[in-house]
Amino acid sequence: MEYSVIKEDDLFLTTEKSGDVEGSEEKGYGLYTKDTRFLSKFELMLNDSKPSLLSSDDDENYRASMRLVEVEEDKGATEALRERFIYDGILYERMTFTNYFLEERTLKVNVHFDVDFRDMFLVRGFATGETGEKTGITYEDQSMVIGYQGKDDVPRETRITWKESGAHVVEEGEVEAIWTLAPQERKTLTFMIHPVINGGSKQALEFEEALGRLENSYEEWTSQGTKIDSDHPIFNKVYHRGVIDTRMLMTDVGFGDVPVAGVPWYSVPFGRDSLITSLFLLPFQPEQVKGTLQTLAHYQGKEENLYRDEQPGKIMHELRSGELASTGQIPFTPYYGTVDATPLFVILATEYYNWTKDEAFLKQMKPSLDKAIEWIDQYGSIRGDGFVQYQQTTDAGFVNQGWKDSDNSNVHEDGTLAKDPISLVEVQGYVYQAKTTLADVYKEIGETERAEQLREEAELLSDRFEKAFWMEEEQFYALGLDGEGKQIKALTSNPGHLLMSGISEEQRERSVAEKLVGKSLFSGYGVRTMSDDSTGYYPMSYHNGSVWPHDNAMILLGLSQVGKSEAVTVIEGLLDAAEYFEHLRLPELFCGYSKEEGHLVPYPTTCSPQAWAATASFVFLQSISGVEPDAYNEQIIVEPAFPQGMTRLKVEDMRIGEGRLSLVITKEEEGYAFEVSENTSGWELTFREKVVMD
Numbered sequence: 001m002e003y004s005v006i007k008e009d010d011l012f013l014t015t016e017k018s019g020d021v022e023g024s025e026e027k028g029y030g031l032y033t034k035d036t037r038f039l040s041k042f043e044l045m046l047n048d049s050k051p052s053l054l055s056s057d058d059d060e061n062y063r064a065s066m067r068l069v070e071v072e073e074d075k076g077a078t079e080a081l082r083e084r085f086i087y088d089g090i091l092y093e094r095m096t097f098t099n100y101f102l103e104e105r106t107l108k109v110n111v112h113f114d115v116d117f118r119d120m121f122l123v124r125g126f127a128t129g130e131t132g133e134k135t136g137i138t139y140e141d142q143s144m145v146i147g148y149q150g151k152d153d154v155p156r157e158t159r160i161t162w163k164e165s166g167a168h169v170v171e172e173g174e175v176e177a178i179w180t181l182a183p184q185e186r187k188t189l190t191f192m193i194h195p196v197i198n199g200g201s202k203q204a205l206e207f208e209e210a211l212g213r214l215e216n217s218y219e220e221w222t223s224q225g226t227k228i229d230s231d232h233p234i235f236n237k238v239y240h241r242g243v244i245d246t247r248m249l250m251t252d253v254g255f256g257d258v259p260v261a262g263v264p265w266y267s268v269p270f271g272r273d274s275l276i277t278s279l280f281l282l283p284f285q286p287e288q289v290k291g292t293l294q295t296l297a298h299y300q301g302k303e304e305n306l307y308r309d310e311q312p313g314k315i316m317h318e319l320r321s322g323e324l325a326s327t328g329q330i331p332f333t334p335y336y337g338t339v340d341a342t343p344l345f346v347i348l349a350t351e352y353y354n355w356t357k358d359e360a361f362l363k364q365m366k367p368s369l370d371k372a373i374e375w376i377d378q379y380g381s382i383r384g385d386g387f388v389q390y391q392q393t394t395d396a397g398f399v400n401q402g403w404k405d406s407d408n409s410n411v412h413e414d415g416t417l418a419k420d421p422i423s424l425v426e427v428q429g430y431v432y433q434a435k436t437t438l439a440d441v442y443k444e445i446g447e448t449e450r451a452e453q454l455r456e457e458a459e460l461l462s463d464r465f466e467k468a469f470w471m472e473e474e475q476f477y478a479l480g481l482d483g484e485g486k487q488i489k490a491l492t493s494n495p496g497h498l499l500m501s502g503i504s505e506e507q508r509e510r511s512v513a514e515k516l517v518g519k520s521l522f523s524g525y526g527v528r529t530m531s532d533d534s535t536g537y538y539p540m541s542y543h544n545g546s547v548w549p550h551d552n553a554m555i556l557l558g559l560s561q562v563g564k565s566e567a568v569t570v571i572e573g574l575l576d577a578a579e580y581f582e583h584l585r586l587p588e589l590f591c592g593y594s595k596e597e598g599h600l601v602p603y604p605t606t607c608s609p610q611a612w613a614a615t616a617s618f619v620f621l622q623s624i625s626g627v628e629p630d631a632y633n634e635q636i637i638v639e640p641a642f643p644q645g646m647t648r649l650k651v652e653d654m655r656i657g658e659g660r661l662s663l664v665i666t667k668e669e670e671g672y673a674f675e676v677s678e679n680t681s682g683w684e685l686t687f688r689e690k691v692v693m694d
Helices: 206-222 233-246 272-281 286-298 341-356 358-379 424-443 448-469 494-500 506-515 549-562 565-576 616-625
Strands: 003-008 011-016 032-034 036-039 041-046 052-057 063-072 076-087 090-099 105-114 135-142 145-149 155-163 167-170 176-183 186-197 227-230 250-252 257-262 266-269 627-630 633-638 646-655 659-668 671-679 684-687
Touching: 003 063, 003 076, 011 076, 011 186, 032 186, 032 257, 036 155, 041 063, 041 076, 063 167, 076 206, 090 105, 090 135, 090 206, 105 145, 105 186, 105 358, 167 448, 176 186, 206 233, 227 233, 227 257, 233 250, 233 424, 250 266, 257 272, 257 286, 272 286, 272 341, 272 549, 272 616, 286 341, 286 671, 286 684, 341 358, 341 424, 341 627, 358 424, 424 448, 494 506, 494 549, 506 549, 506 659, 549 565, 549 616, 616 646, 616 684, 627 646, 633 659, 671 684
Parallel strands: 633 684
Antiparallel strands: 003 011, 011 032, 032 036, 041 105, 052 063, 063 076, 076 090, 090 186, 105 176, 135 145, 145 155, 155 186, 167 176, 227 646, 250 257, 257 266, 627 633, 646 659, 659 671
């Protein structure tokens, strides 16, 4: 990445690789929380000049370090080491200065601060609006406070304190220290930067104590989840990267941890993104998805509001809390313009049950699940044809409201854009899966009549779906139906999401699976969003030819059931792709150029880390190990399929039911061998391979 970013809970910092925030409107660097920039300048100067960058490391996500120097050729250098992290709503930064000259040297350090309190939508140029004004800056001994009174009548301030005798304010927003350092002598200057909204304050800890607590929280996160080890080093590293990236992206807005979409610009709860990320989280730590369900249930639609695309029972798209949102100048409080989040909400709840058999939690969620189904039935079919559609209702809303939400993502064969209301292919699969899996749960808890009704509705949808969406000539499903019910005939990755739903006929599932890894859709690094022979294809397009790891992971959830060899092909491609990225971190997306054309081409602008890309590695684990829980029959099916280069996989502490599963799977000439060291789930293990070892 060209920038450095760290995050903890809902506070994040994005800077130059040097660690500086230079107030660049083009890049939007700064310290943000609640969609507001609480630091727009943070610059370090040594002896009135910018030091040169030697190295920059943010590998651990929650902490970063930058090593800088001021050099005099053939004489020596002064080094500045910047170490930073965020803990409990406070940014900590320790600067350590070392004299590497052979003689005593005078060092002047200047650190410049400023805050503009700009709403993130203004920083990014996505909106304009009326805002408040700064109320000035006050100073005390080794501290400064910069204030702001918002248009929403909310006071905001940035409190900056520092520890080092001799460091003092010399000009507005500028701290200076002048030291005389002997050879090898070090001095430190530690800053604590605390964004405050509507009063209140927190007591900063000592640097090492705060860092220790933060590190302990990461160790606890890792220890509570599924642990793996294999003889495939790339898979091991991608999985570990996914573990720590996911921890970084968890945020609690009052109802339990929920994964935000990604940093730097989507560090807020989303409907679709948080739900899909949580769906992927299940093989790692199923308990974690409860926060997502509870958060989205709290913000579930309560009224009809065209400005926000809100309807009763609908699950939100995006929640913002900055000045523009608070004053109603943008509709994200929250905004509900998403067609797929509502059925995905039901799917996540039922899949959580399938992993845990947590009946008490499902009963707690039942009112919200019922409301979600009511939204599907009452509001979902705009055209009245039994399919769920979306339609833009206000200029402030999104044109397209599926996961491919760019304006040009639905293209007909002749190059014209499809007109709404649009019925997306994958959404019909989500609705089918939501109703069938909820029927299974309701049957378990004694709601047999309601269960039968849901299943009947799902089967009627399946019959209509096959007739309306199947393209006989292409032996594939259409991307969607336009406002006139006409097929959008582009070959895309969207039908791959159907494979996990059960809506398709078996023969057609096989056709879809084979085409997904065929030459036109599979780049060699992953399934493209659009085939390279479709009108509208462009390998650098955001949604019409690029490769998205999360899209591939959604496909894998189904391929693991209907196409093991195709699933292995997709995993091998994505693991190859990971090697091209810093820290082996799968990004939001990358370009769809074929592997035959040369090296992988990164997408020019992409969020990284991105939550659903990070958790894709957990889907890899589920697909490779072949572990499939079945709460209804209290059994665990294990049917592995290893990628090339893997012969051994150890899985520890995978939470299923009320216990854990630990086992070692070994690939041998005659099949797979299994050695189970722990199964406290109380569920029966079923191995679908030749060799089983106790």
